[in-house]
Amino acid sequence: MSADNLNNGDVIIEVKDLHKKFGDLHVLKGINETIKKGEKVSIVGPSGSGKSTFLRCLNLMEEPSGGEIYFERKLLNDKHTDINKHRQKMGMVFQHFNLFNNLTIIDNIMLAPVKIGVKNLRKERKEKVKALSKQIKALQEEKKTLLSELKNLLADAKANNTEYVENVETSDRIKVIDEKLAELIADKKAVKGNIIKNLSGDKKTVKAQAKEKALQLLERIGLSDKADKYPSTLSGGQKQRVAIVRALAMNPDVMLFDEPTSALDPEMVGEVLELIKEVADDGMTMVIVTHEMGFAKEVSTRVLFMDNGNVLEQNTPKEFFENPQNPRLKEFLAKVL
Amino acid sequence: MNFFKDMFTIFSNESYMQIFWKGLGTTLSVALGASIIGLVLGLIVAVVKIASAKNKKIKFLEILCDIYVGVIRGTPVALQLFIMAFVIFAIRGFPLEVTAIITFGINSGAYVAESLRAGIQSVDYGQTEAGRSLGLSGMQVYQSIVIPQAIKNVIPTIGNELIALLKETSIVSMVGLIDLTFAAKIVGAGDKMADYFVPMMVAAIFYLVIVYALTFVIKAIERRMRKSERR
Numbered sequence: 001m002s003a004d005n006l007n008n009g010d011v012i013i014e015v016k017d018l019h020k021k022f023g024d025l026h027v028l029k030g031i032n033e034t035i036k037k038g039e040k041v042s043i044v045g046p047s048g049s050g051k052s053t054f055l056r057c058l059n060l061m062e063e064p065s066g067g068e069i070y071f072e073r074k075l076l077n078d079k080h081t082d083i084n085k086h087r088q089k090m091g092m093v094f095q096h097f098n099l100f101n102n103l104t105i106i107d108n109i110m111l112a113p114v115k116i117g118v119k120n121l122r123k124e125r126k127e128k129v130k131a132l133s134k135q136i137k138a139l140q141e142e143k144k145t146l147l148s149e150l151k152n153l154l155a156d157a158k159a160n161n162t163e164y165v166e167n168v169e170t171s172d173r174i175k176v177i178d179e180k181l182a183e184l185i186a187d188k189k190a191v192k193g194n195i196i197k198n199l200s201g202d203k204k205t206v207k208a209q210a211k212e213k214a215l216q217l218l219e220r221i222g223l224s225d226k227a228d229k230y231p232s233t234l235s236g237g238q239k240q241r242v243a244i245v246r247a248l249a250m251n252p253d254v255m256l257f258d259e260p261t262s263a264l265d266p267e268m269v270g271e272v273l274e275l276i277k278e279v280a281d282d283g284m285t286m287v288i289v290t291h292e293m294g295f296a297k298e299v300s301t302r303v304l305f306m307d308n309g310n311v312l313e314q315n316t317p318k319e320f321f322e323n324p325q326n327p328r329l330k331e332f333l334a335k336v337l
Numbered sequence: 338m339n340f341f342k343d344m345f346t347i348f349s350n351e352s353y354m355q356i357f358w359k360g361l362g363t364t365l366s367v368a369l370g371a372s373i374i375g376l377v378l379g380l381i382v383a384v385v386k387i388a389s390a391k392n393k394k395i396k397f398l399e400i401l402c403d404i405y406v407g408v409i410r411g412t413p414v415a416l417q418l419f420i421m422a423f424v425i426f427a428i429r430g431f432p433l434e435v436t437a438i439i440t441f442g443i444n445s446g447a448y449v450a451e452s453l454r455a456g457i458q459s460v461d462y463g464q465t466e467a468g469r470s471l472g473l474s475g476m477q478v479y480q481s482i483v484i485p486q487a488i489k490n491v492i493p494t495i496g497n498e499l500i501a502l503l504k505e506t507s508i509v510s511m512v513g514l515i516d517l518t519f520a521a522k523i524v525g526a527g528d529k530m531a532d533y534f535v536p537m538m539v540a541a542i543f544y545l546v547i548v549y550a551l552t553f554v555i556k557a558i559e560r561r562m563r564k565s566e567r568r
């Protein structure tokens with residue numbers, strides 16, 4: 001690892017000169033931002049300033065019009081990047097919860113872990129078979145070369161009427177290759193056989209693990225009794241708490257929140273903020289767009305002020321709220337506090 | 338009182354009833370076969386159309402779907418049936434019943450596609466976003482979240498379309514296939530009852546019974562789906 005990499009070891013998201021346009025509307029105007037592991041970054045600013053758009057660019061829910069977004073040092077807005085893989089590590093919580101209406105609460109939580117778990121298992125197997133095939137092919141090639149070498153030697157000996165001296169090294173190597181080949185071919189057969197035999201079994205294992213985890217998460221938020229209910233039977237606060245643990249079920253490295261309490265009745269805001277705070281205390285890296293200034297002050301390690309597509313100011317919560325510099329921020333805080 | 342007497346005559350006359358049963362069988366099999374083709378075709382066209390609208394590389398598929406839906410919905414089904422029966426499948430010995438099933442299947446596919454497309458688009462986009470944000474692929478989201486909700490949304494519309502389809506099959510009599518409607522005409526002809534009114538009423542009763550049964554089933558499915566999400 002280079003020195004540069006070591007220095008950036010704890011950077012989890014890096015945004016360089018991010019632009020976003022909707023048609024003629026220039027919503028993000030060149031944002032640069034680095035978010036480190038464990039940081040809790042709050043984003044505040046007036047309506048329409050581009051907060052949601054910025055957040056949604058981080059996991060490519062919006063395609064950036066320009067600039068670069070790195071997540072765990074991988075460039076996300078590149079057509080060769082498997083965005084689904086990276087999104088699994090970036091949980092997102094929406095203003096309107098977006099629980100899957102056609103699934104029970106527990107299935108809401110289990111859906112992605114099961115679907116993705118099974119898919120990955122299959123992929124893993126396929127890749128294993130591919131790797132084995134490659135090894136087998138390489139060995140077969142080598143054997144072929146060695147055999148033709150031997151043949152040439154023999155022919156030479158015959159042509160020159162000299163005595164043929166067996167090349168011990170080569171024939172030993174061929175023996176080794178034969179043994180190894182037999183082994184690899186047996187391996188490949190076993191893995192292939194397992195794919196067919198174990199498909200349903202694998203699915204069951206993945207499902208059982210996902211279920212256990214989902215039940216734990218429901219227990220944590222005190223909604224175990226709702227496991228088999230549908231979203232329409234839950235209160236807003238309950239829905240949002242389920243949405244949060246649904247994202248947590250994927251073991252994300254970062255959580256993105258877009259005004260998680262804005263659609264809630266006032267009496268339900270507390271329970272949701274409480275859960276977010278708990279997640280924060282567990283060390284999760286978080287980016288939160290919020291209008292709850294008190295919450296931003298309490299939970300964040302850093303607060304950003306966005307206005308008109310730019311980040312105009314950022315600071316520790318204490319400095320940010322007690323000693324704002326930018327006149328636009330002063331104006332904004334005067335209005336909301 | 339003549340009406341009831343005639344009615345009784347039909348129901349007690351085995352040869353008359355045999356014509357009706359045969360007609361009923363044709364009507365039901367054409368409607369059922371066409372429904373299956375229509376539902377499958379409709380789902381495929383709806384999904385392809387939505388997918389190709391987003392992906393410029395397969396834009397031609399969208400155009401193809403538009404032409405299909407436009408032509409089918411823009412021309413009378415009787416004309417479509419004539420074209421199929423007298424031009425495309427004008428092969429000696431080709432069963433008329435199959436021609437009818439294919440015609441009505443292709444026809445209802447266009448209507449089903451449009452309803453399903455509307456149903457898919459009526460599913461809140463937040464559902465898709467939530468799925469994609471978890472790392473599910475577009476296909477996985479479609480399969481597990483969007484399509485099930487879309488189907489639930491469109492069951493009343495599709496149900497109505499299937500009922501309409503059942504009634505529309507009566508035009509197969511125009512190409513000489515003996516369905517329920519044609520059966521009534523045969524029984525009412527001069528060499529049999531020599532009166533069209535009562536046989537037509539009998540056919541009407543058959544249609545009504547089937548339509549009510551279908552309506553009942555569709556309502557039951559609707560209710561069950563709604564209830565399951567209120568648990």
Ligand SMILES: Nc1ncnc2c1ncn2[C@@H]1O[C@H](COP(=O)(O)OP(=O)(O)OP(=O)(O)O)[C@@H](O)[C@H]1O
Nearest residue numbers: 022025027045046047048049050051052053054259
């Ligand atoms: N999909 C879209 N198509 C067109 N314009 C959009 C789209 N999404 C957002 N915008 C526009 O981009 C601008 C910034 O929107 P954004 O949602 O990021 O603001 P915000 O800071 O989150 O505001 P709020 O506090 O109201 O949520 C707004 O003018 C909005 O109308």
Ligand SMILES: [Mg+2]
Nearest residue numbers: 051052053259
């Ligand atoms: Mg917003």
